[in-house]
Amino acid sequence: MSATSLKERQRAIALINAYGALLTETQARIMENYYFYDLSLAEIAEQDGISRAAVSEAIKNALAKMEEFESKLGLVSKKQKEEDALAKICKIEDPSMRLKAFDEYVEGLKNGI
Numbered sequence: 001m002s003a004t005s006l007k008e009r010q011r012a013i014a015l016i017n018a019y020g021a022l023l024t025e026t027q028a029r030i031m032e033n034y035y036f037y038d039l040s041l042a043e044i045a046e047q048d049g050i051s052r053a054a055v056s057e058a059i060k061n062a063l064a065k066m067e068e069f070e071s072k073l074g075l076v077s078k079k080q081k082e083e084d085a086l087a088k089i090c091k092i093e094d095p096s097m098r099l100k101a102f103d104e105y106v107e108g109l110k111n112g113i
Contacts, residue, residue: 009035011076015066018075027062034059 013035020028026048033039033047034055041052048055070076085105092098 012063014076014079015063015070018079019066019069022069023062023065027058027065030055030058031062 012031016028016031016035020031023031030044030048033044034041039047041055044055045052089098089101089105092101
């Protein structure tokens with residue numbers, strides 16, 4: 001798997017985790033089967049009694065829908081920023097400085113609400 005396709009897969013999984021509940025039941029099932037269970041288009045099509053083209057179209061439409069949600073809500077990017085900030089804090093070797101940085105991080109979360 002190329003680095004680009006791995007990043008695309010990670011992006012899709014992040015979108016599903018954030019917005020999967022907003023998809024139709026069929027879209028959610030197809031996305032989970034494709035991205036979480038690594039089923040092929042043919043396997044999903046056979047399981048659901050639809051064509052491979054219909055599975056491919058459902059994936060394309062679901063991704064577009066979730067990207068639209070992300071552009072409006074930004075949950076995935078916000079989560080990534082939080083993870084990056086916490087990772088940076090964890091790299092601080094001095095325990096008192098790490099605690100101070102964590103306290104500032106928590107205070108920032110409180111102010112952001």
